[in-house]
Amino acid sequence: MDTNILENWYFAMWAYKGLAQSNNPSSPYAKKYTYQQLVYDVIEKEYGKKINNIDFSYLPRESKPSRSLVVPTPVNYSSGNIILYEKGDYVRTDGIRTALFLRDTPTGNYTHQLSLNQLGSITDGPVLMNGYYWYKLYVDEKTEGWIERNWLVRTGDTEYGKYIYNDISFHWARKTIMDLFGKGIVSKATLYNPDKPVTFEEYCIFLSKTLSYIEESNQQKRIQIERTIPKNDFANAHSWALKYVKDINERGLLEKEILDPLESLNRKKAALIIEDILVSSDKYMDIDIKTIFSDLGNLTKDEISAVKTAYTNGIVSGKHTKAFCPDEYLTRAEAAVIMANIVNKYVR
Incomplete structure (x- = not known):
């Protein structure tokens, strides 16, 4: 089963x-x-x-x-x-059970006893047998065998190495987050807090670093929207965030949305901030975004336009079936996906 x-x-x-x-x-x-x-x-x-x-x-x-x-x-x-693992994932035993063993086959005979917090890598699996998902674990040249998934904790993978954040091992956005870390868009820390709402200043940090990465990768000029820049000293912003918030403002991206830097950002406001760096294609002009998302009825014309532009550019998606959930807070994981999608779209 x-x-x-x-x-x-x-x-x-x-x-x-x-x-x-x-x-x-x-x-x-x-x-x-x-x-x-x-x-x-x-x-x-x-x-x-x-x-x-x-x-x-x-x-x-x-x-x-x-x-x-x-x-x-x-x-x-x-x-x-x-959460199922993949070949190449780095794992360790959970450190809770005092006796864990590798087997010669899934549900087979014991071959090796493992130590607490034993490190290894997945070389095969999953195999579903007797209600468990089984994986082949490589420890060293003399120690390899099958073990139930229940007793393993993922710590990284061969593509990104050991995860630097302690709270993303089982998260759906872990690879996106690690990819952004490799690009310098998110910073090193003990925790990433992927399911925590992103604040306005955090979103500006991510976006500022994303645009700088695109400019450097493409060796292109500064991404700038030509308009009158609203004056704001963003006095409430943290010192480590201030230059990034000011950068996004100076790029002309905050004409429609200037918020308290510490305020949690909802999904419609996140779309408004990035709309002007995206392309509105004639290909999608006749699409009624309300037929795709049924919960946009209370949005303004500008908000609907922003959601449509971000969606048709492949930058954002719905939260649930036919639901964009415009008033729900954007999580830090969702913000990471937005940044990754912007990078993938514009880095040549």
Whole structure:
């Protein structure tokens, strides 16, 4: 069973309530809403994740399902959030279990005992067997074998080396963040805080460094919007951020949005700041962005234009299906993706 498929947890949820017939949708004694269905409804409402029911025709009408019962996974299914590793990832054992072993094959015989916080690299996998994802771990020339994913913690990969931030190992944006670090767009620190809202001054730092990187890479002149520059001393900005905030202002990018430097930035304002460095193509002139995102009804004309320009240039995407979520705060990970997309679009 693939534990990363949410539909495969149906019987576990049912068993949580003792496999009662009142929660058997095929039983004449079933409640109107079984416990499993109530959980599904909450997940869909609160997290926007649709979980499909199994085929109820496989269920016995008046008895508990037997251990030998095999019910196929629905054709349409939803995946969970188990992070799978890749060949070349650097990992260590989790340092919690006192006895961990490598095996000759997935679920096979023990071959080597590992030490606490043992370092290694992934050379093969994943292989799904007995409900676990298995990976082949290389420690040294004499020590290599298979181990369950559950006991491994990713620390880096062969492309970017050891991750310098302690909080991105399992994050979806880890490679983007490390790529920006390599380009000097994000700075070294213990934590990156990828899911924390980005502030206005942090966004300006990222954008200023991104534009400077593009200019240097292309050996081109300064990216500048010709307009009257609004005067602002940005007195609230941190000293380490001030020159970058001023740079973005002096480039003419803050005509529409000048904010408190410490204020968290929402997604529509992030689009407004970058709109003027992007190209509005006639190819997309007739596209009604409201047919792509259904939650833009309360935006101003300028805000809608900014979202459309950023979207059609491949710089931003929706937060959920048909939803841009313009008033939600932009996270530091999402800001990193925006910067990476700008670099990829304009570096020749």
